[in-house]
Amino acid sequence: MAHWDEIDEVAEKFLKKILLRDEKDSNQSIPEEDHALTSKYKHWDTLVKESEKALKYDADKAFQKLRKQKYHHYRLPIYGGIAASILLVISFFFLQKESTQVLSSTPIEPGNKKATLILSDGTSRNIQNTREVIQIKDSKLQIDTSGLIITNKNIIQDQEKQEYYTLSVPRGGEYHLTLPDGSQVWLNSESELRFPSHFEQNNRTVYCKGEAYFKITHDQQAPFVVKLTQGEITVLGTEFCSSDYNPNKIQVTLVNGIVRFNAPHGDSTIMAPSQHLIYNSNTKQLSIQEVDTRKYTAWKDHLFCFEDETLEDIMLTLSRWYNVNIEFNSEDLKYRHFSGTIERYASIESFLELFETGTNIKFDLYGHKIIVKEIKE
Numbered sequence: 001m002a003h004w005d006e007i008d009e010v011a012e013k014f015l016k017k018i019l020l021r022d023e024k025d026s027n028q029s030i031p032e033e034d035h036a037l038t039s040k041y042k043h044w045d046t047l048v049k050e051s052e053k054a055l056k057y058d059a060d061k062a063f064q065k066l067r068k069q070k071y072h073h074y075r076l077p078i079y080g081g082i083a084a085s086i087l088l089v090i091s092f093f094f095l096q097k098e099s100t101q102v103l104s105s106t107p108i109e110p111g112n113k114k115a116t117l118i119l120s121d122g123t124s125r126n127i128q129n130t131r132e133v134i135q136i137k138d139s140k141l142q143i144d145t146s147g148l149i150i151t152n153k154n155i156i157q158d159q160e161k162q163e164y165y166t167l168s169v170p171r172g173g174e175y176h177l178t179l180p181d182g183s184q185v186w187l188n189s190e191s192e193l194r195f196p197s198h199f200e201q202n203n204r205t206v207y208c209k210g211e212a213y214f215k216i217t218h219d220q221q222a223p224f225v226v227k228l229t230q231g232e233i234t235v236l237g238t239e240f241c242s243s244d245y246n247p248n249k250i251q252v253t254l255v256n257g258i259v260r261f262n263a264p265h266g267d268s269t270i271m272a273p274s275q276h277l278i279y280n281s282n283t284k285q286l287s288i289q290e291v292d293t294r295k296y297t298a299w300k301d302h303l304f305c306f307e308d309e310t311l312e313d314i315m316l317t318l319s320r321w322y323n324v325n326i327e328f329n330s331e332d333l334k335y336r337h338f339s340g341t342i343e344r345y346a347s348i349e350s351f352l353e354l355f356e357t358g359t360n361i362k363f364d365l366y367g368h369k370i371i372v373k374e375i376k377e
Helices: 004-020 032-038 044-054 059-067 085-095 294-301 311-322 331-335 348-356
Strands: 073-075 116-118 124-126 132-136 139-144 147-152 164-169 173-178 184-187 191-196 204-209 211-215 224-227 232-235 239-243 249-256 259-262 268-271 275-280 285-290 303-310 325-328 337-343 361-366 369-374
Touching: 164 173, 184 191, 191 211, 211 224, 211 294, 232 239, 239 294, 249 259, 249 294, 268 275, 268 285, 294 303, 303 311, 311 325, 311 331, 311 337, 311 348, 311 369, 325 331, 331 369, 337 348, 348 361
Parallel strands: 073 337, 147 173, 204 224, 325 369
Antiparallel strands: 116 124, 116 164, 132 139, 139 147, 164 191, 173 184, 184 211, 191 204, 211 239, 224 232, 232 259, 239 249, 249 275, 259 268, 275 285, 303 337, 361 369
């Protein structure tokens, strides 16, 4: 890692060059005697060119994060305004330090739109990059670039004649579904939704595992019910996100509208917009707090949003999206906290390099396995 006195020296030279040169010297290259120092980090001309890219990072926050690297909470550089030139240069140098070591020629791609549709007769179809229409009795299943759209002509009267479909999204996938009543569901990686071909006249029930974002069509006569691994959510018309990746920790985030969460042991609670509920199935305890819902729903808008998250939880999220396995060589690393917002479709290498910036954490990629290491200073 670079020393602060060297970085200060380079930053000072660069800033003086910008502020003190006159117009006739505007194209003058950096003095020869400074090349040894600057080349240790990056060629001068390239630094000037690439610094434009660094403007999209909040360099002030990056700088503060670097100065506090001995603490256990870090803030990742996030998209924001332009900070002072001196901070921008310092942050940029650190972004150019030794990059994540990749020990495999196999690229690790971010997730994409893919799922498996399991029909009521047990047959399955891979619906990645597929365009087709499946007609089953009076139901039409239309698959296109927007996802899966279910339409039918009738409301089923006999529960015993009901047919169910299952949409299963693997690791490294996501998918969008429009249900027969017009309600929309976004499924995250490693998630599953079981739903009927027709909704009943006074009941709309689906079964969900993993993480999903729901935008429910209002129907006062037919409440919409989402059954989770532990508990269920009842709504009339609203937008919310549910997560039960951990079956002992059920989470519900309400964006707008009103929902009621019913715990398996009988307790229930009404949620208001911007509230986040956690149900612990071990202790049978419910807790609710006011939150910025974007933290829990950003994945639907192609972003990762972490706020004071442990590195263990962050890497678990990455493992689902990039379909990789994670190994820590130190238990202590799992409990370090980070915050930041990063594009969901970014390469995993650039993602990990942000974590390495200003910390003593190093990532090595072996095929589809990431080893998280601590660098001893």
